[in-house]
Amino acid sequence: xxxxxxxxxxxxxxxxxxxxxxxxxxxxxxxxxxxxxxxxxxxxxxxxxxxxxxxxxxxxxxxxxxxxxxxxxxxxxxxxxxxxxxxxxxxxxxxxxxxxxxxxxxxxxxxxxxxxxxxxxxxxxxxxxxxxxxxxxxxxxxxxxxxxxxxxxxxxxxxxxxxxxxxxxxxxxxxxxxxxxxxxxxxxxxxxxxxxxxxxxxxxxxxxxxxxxxxxxxxxxxxxxxxxxxxxxxxxxxxxxxxxxxxxxxxxxxxxxxxxxxxxxxxxxxxxxxxxxxxxxxxxxxxxxxxxxxxxxxxxxxxxxxxxxxxxxxxxxxxxxxxxxxxxxxxxxxxxxxxxxxxxxxxxxxxxxxxxxxxxxxxxxxxxxxxxxxxxxxxxxxxxxxxxxxxxxxxxxxxxxxxxxxxxxxxxxxxxxxxxxxxxxxxxxxxxxxxxxxxxxxxxxxxxxxxxxxxxxxxxxxxxxxxx
Ligand SMILES: NC(=O)c1ccc[n+]([C@@H]2O[C@H](COP(=O)([O-])OP(=O)(O)OC[C@H]3O[C@@H](n4cnc5c(N)ncnc54)[C@H](OP(=O)(O)O)[C@@H]3O)[C@@H](O)[C@H]2O)c1
Numbered sequence: 001x002x003x004x005x006x007x008x009x010x011x012x013x014x015x016x017x018x019x020x021x022x023x024x025x026x027x028x029x030x031x032x033x034x035x036x037x038x039x040x041x042x043x044x045x046x047x048x049x050x051x052x053x054x055x056x057x058x059x060x061x062x063x064x065x066x067x068x069x070x071x072x073x074x075x076x077x078x079x080x081x082x083x084x085x086x087x088x089x090x091x092x093x094x095x096x097x098x099x100x101x102x103x104x105x106x107x108x109x110x111x112x113x114x115x116x117x118x119x120x121x122x123x124x125x126x127x128x129x130x131x132x133x134x135x136x137x138x139x140x141x142x143x144x145x146x147x148x149x150x151x152x153x154x155x156x157x158x159x160x161x162x163x164x165x166x167x168x169x170x171x172x173x174x175x176x177x178x179x180x181x182x183x184x185x186x187x188x189x190x191x192x193x194x195x196x197x198x199x200x201x202x203x204x205x206x207x208x209x210x211x212x213x214x215x216x217x218x219x220x221x222x223x224x225x226x227x228x229x230x231x232x233x234x235x236x237x238x239x240x241x242x243x244x245x246x247x248x249x250x251x252x253x254x255x256x257x258x259x260x261x262x263x264x265x266x267x268x269x270x271x272x273x274x275x276x277x278x279x280x281x282x283x284x285x286x287x288x289x290x291x292x293x294x295x296x297x298x299x300x301x302x303x304x305x306x307x308x309x310x311x312x313x314x315x316x317x318x319x320x321x322x323x324x325x326x327x328x329x330x331x332x333x334x335x336x337x338x339x340x341x342x343x344x345x346x347x348x349x350x351x352x353x354x355x356x357x358x359x360x361x362x363x364x365x366x367x368x369x370x371x372x373x374x375x376x377x378x379x380x381x382x383x384x385x386x387x388x389x390x391x392x393x394x395x396x397x398x399x400x401x402x403x404x405x406x407x408x409x410x411x412x413x414x415x416x417x418x419x420x421x422x423x424x425x426x427x428x429x430x431x432x433x434x435x436x437x438x439x440x441x442x443x444x445x446x447x448x449x450x451x452x453x454x455x456x457x458x459x460x461x462x463x464x465x466x467x468x
Contacts, residue, residue, distance in 0.1 A: 042070075042074055042075050042076055042362065043075070043076045043078055044075055044076070044077055044078070044114050044115055044358035044361060044362060045078050045079075045080040045112055045113055045114045045115070046062070046077055046078065046079050046080065046113070046114070046115050046116075046117060046354060046358075047079075047080060047081040047082075047083075047107040047108065047110060047112075047113030047115070047116050047117070048079060048081070048082045048083070048107075048117045048119060049083045049104055049107060049108070049116065049117065049118045049119060049120050049126070049129055050083065050084065050118065050119035050120040050121070051082050051083075051084045051091055051093070051100075051119075052119065053342075053343040053346075054119045054143055054170065054343055054346045054347050054350060055082070055117075055119040055347075056091055056092075056093060056343065057343035057344045057346070057347035058117065058119065058347040058350050058351060058354075059079055059082065059093055060093065060347075061344070061347050061348065061351050062077050062079055062351065062354075063079075065351075069351075069355060072355075073355050073358070073359055075355070075358050075359060075362060077354065077355070077358060079099065080099065080110070080112040080113055081099060081101060081106075081107040081110050081112065081113050082095060082099055082100050082101070082107075083101055083102065083103065083104035083106075083107045083120075084100065084101075084102060085102060086102070087100060087101075087102050104120070104125060104129060105125075105129065105132070108129050108132050108133045108136070108138070109132070109136070113138065114138060114139075114358075114361060115138060115139050115140075115141070115354065115357055115358055115361060116129070116130070116133040116138050116139070116140050116141075117140075117141045117142070117350060117354060118130050118133075118140060118141070118142040118143075118144060119142070119143055119144075119350070120144075121143075121144055121146065122144070122146055122147070123146060123147055123150065123151070126142070126144050126147050127147055127151060127154075127155075130142060130147070130155055130158075130166070131154070131155070131158050134155075134158040134159050134161075134162045134164065134166065135158070135162065137162045137163065137164050138164065139159075139164040139165040139166070139167075139357040139358075139360070139361055139366075140155075140159070140164075140165070140166045140167075140357075141165075141166075141167050141168070141350055141353040141354050141357055142166070142167075142168050142170075142171065143168065143169075143170030143171050143346060143349070143350055144168070144171060145171040145172060145241070145244045145245055145248060146244055148168055148171050148244075148247075148248050148251075149243075149244035149245070149247040149248055149259060149260040150244075150259055150260055150261075151259075152247075152248065152251055152259075152373075153251075153257050153373050156369075156370050156373060157372075159369075160369060160372075163366060164357075164361070164366055165356070165357040165360055165361075165366050165367050167179075167353035167356060167357055167367070168248070168353070169349040169350070169352060169353050170346045170347075170349040170350045170353070171245070171248055172196075172198060172245040172248050172249055173196065173198050173245070173322045173324055173336075173338075173340045174322065174338075174339055174340040174341040174342065174345050174346040174349060175338050175339045175340070175341075175342070175344075175345025175346055175348055175349050176322055176323075176324065176336050176337065176338040176339070176340060176349075177336065177349070177352070178249075178324050178336055179248075179252060180352075180356075181326075181334075181336065182194075182249075182252045182253055182326075183252060183367075183368045183370065184367075184368045186326070186328060186331065187368060189328040189329065189330055189331055190328065190329040190330070191253045191254065191294070191326060191327070191328050191329075192293060192294065192295075192327045192328065192329055193291065193292070193293040193294075193326075193327040194249050194250075194253050194290075194291070194292045194293075194324060194325070194326050194327075195289050195290070195291050195292075195314065195324070195325045195327075195464070196242075196245070196246075196249065196289065196290045196291075196322070196323065196324035196325065197287055197288065197289065197290075197314060197317050197321075197322050197323050197324075197340075198241075198242050198245040198246070198249075198290050198322055198324065198340060199236055199239075199241050199242045199245075199288060199322075199340070200228060200319075200320035200321065200322055200339075200340045200341050201223055201228050201229045201230075201233065201236035201237070201241075201320070202236055202237060202239075202242070202267075202268050202288040203287065203288065203317065203318070203319065203320060203321065203322070204219075204223050204226075204228050204229075204319050204320045205219040205220055205223050205229075205237070205268065206219075206268060206271070206276075206285075206286055206287060206288065206305075207318045207319050208222060208223075209271070209273060209276045209286075210276050210280070210285055210286070211318075213273060213276075213277075214273075215273055216268070216269060216271060216272070216273075220233060220237065228320050237267050237268055237269050238265070238267035238269065239265045239266060239267040239268070239288065239303040239304070240260075240265065240267075242265075242288060242290045242303040243260050243263040243265045243290070243301075243303045244260045244263075245290055246263050246290035246291070246292055246301050246302070246303055247259055247260045247262060247263050247301060249290065249292050249301075249324075250262075250292035250299055250301045251370070251373060252370060253292055253294075253326075254292070254294045254299050254376065255370065255371055255372075255373055255374060256294075256299050256373060256374060256375070256376040257373045257374065257375050257376075258292075258299060258301055258378065262301055262378045263301045263302060263303060264301070264302040264303070264304070264381040264384075265302070265303045265304070266303065266304040266305065267288070267305075268286075268288050268305050270305075270459070271286055271305050271459070271461075272459065274391075274458075274459075275391075275459045275461065278389075278391065278421070278430055279307050279389070279461075281419075282307070282389070282417075282419075282430075282432065283309060283310050284307040284308060284309055284310065284315075284389075284463070285307075285308055285310060285315045286305050286306070286307055286308070286461065287305070287306055287308050287314060287315070287317070288303065288304070288305055288306070289303070289304065289305075289306040289308070289314070289464075290302075290303045291303070291306075294376070295379075297376065297377065298376065298377040298378065298379040299376050299377070299378055299379065300378070300379045300381075300384050301378065302381060302384065304461075304462055305461055305462075306461065306462050306463065306464055307389050307461050307462070307463040307464070308464055309464070309465060312325075312464065313325060313335050314335075317337065320339075320340070320341070321337065321338065321339065321340070322337070322338065322339070322340030322341075323335055323336065323337040323338075324336045381438050382437065382438050382439040382442070383437055383438070383439065384437065384438050385435045385436060385437055385438075386435065386436070386438065386441075386462040386463070387416070387432065387433055387434060387435055387436075387462065387463040387464070387465055388413075388431075388432070388433045388436065388441050388460060388461070388462060388463060389430070389431070389432050389459070389460070389461045389462075389463050390430075390431050390433075390441075390445070390457065390458070390459065390460045390461075391428050391429070391430050391431075391457070391458030391459050392404060392428060392429045392431070392448060392454055392456075392457055392458065393427070393428045393454070393455040393456040393457075393458060394427055394428060394429055394453055394454055394455060395427070395453045395454075395455065396423055396424050396425075396427040397453065399453070400429075400451075400453040400454075401418070401429070403451050403453060404429065404448055404451065404454070407444055407447040407448045407451070408431075408433070408444050408448075410444075410447065411436075411440045411441075411443045411444045411447070412436070412440055413433050413434075413436040413440050413441055413444050414433065414434045414436070415431055415432070415433055415434070416432045416433055416434050417431070417432045418430070418431050418432075428458065432463060441460070445457055445460065
């Protein structure tokens, strides 16, 4: 028979528990935690896994803002353990003896750690460490988008079983409060769509191209020189980073099991200076958007370069800034804007979660949960409706336009506007369509490409406009 743990004994969750045992277990664990922490007079002991850009900034902030945190929360956060890979690395931080270790598992297991912060990144060992902490009924705070976008459901379920918080504000859009507004402020709202600029590197590159006429290659090189882009920029410029964030956004906004592999993804490496110029002429800017929407019970999640009308609030988001635009059935439109990355902004998001989880731990409660993530159908990209911008290089002779218009008509894609740029060998046509399914646009492009007056299909970009 399982009995209540004595105070200060680590609390272990049985690997397999049935419903009744689980319920009883949760009460016992919470009671044990309440007594344990109350003994410490408002002290909550933090174990931090990883002390890099974000972990290092977090250690500093907990120290620098200790009085402010204590005044606001009534708690004293004490960093008792910090795990790193390389003990010899200079971190410009001073630790008391015994705090810094390269034995990462020992931090999770330590009797001197009430709450675990995971800032290592990647899937393993982060996943196992988080699950181990939750099994010990220790709340977890993480900024790990890669892990949550691939195995979030497992983590959220383990937290629900343990009856403790798992909070991850920093995993999407760094310093911008987004997870908490979605989980708490909008807990009663039916969210229709979330559109975000959630990758600062690509927004910086597109801003340079828009405002300075830079080529993609030059703008990328500048981003790398300024430290906004990695030496290998693939994860950013090809949209993988934004896709991971989009999966997390969709999971939280729609309570659905969405993983990174469900996200349709296109990056910005194919966006040319002439696309940017054409967008400008038409009254748009090009942004890499992560879009998550729920319609008729199905979820769509996609990341792609998008033409955003100049009047839309997302068009004004410049440089490395991020912003997320939320459309709710009752609340209408909301926008959250700020720094999506960087040690200090991200650490502030982590610290907010730490204070929240510590407060709940101290009270023996837990915060708003994600509930059970359900399986909702993911709408294939072919069925998603968008407006499109496309350019077609053509022979400059009579009848060209009629043949192209006929191909559009055959597939039910109606044209909102058409412009001709250049003449002779330089002639190309720019079309913006009304809303059409991706599959219909693909069939149209296939037919247009076959016309003997068409030399080349240039760029194809989705457009957001009013009502799309
Ligand atoms: N940086 C940002 O702007 C940002 C924004 C949003 C979210 N995040 C997320 O926050 C997390 C941390 O990012 P970061 O930029 O701080 O990463 P980072 O600078 O690379 O730091 C990672 C830390 O983890 C430690 N580490 C790695 N593997 C380890 C292991 N096996 N055992 C023990 N320690 C290990 C490293 O130790 P050493 O120092 O000894 O190498 C380092 O201290 C990631 O999940 C990231 O996606 C970051």
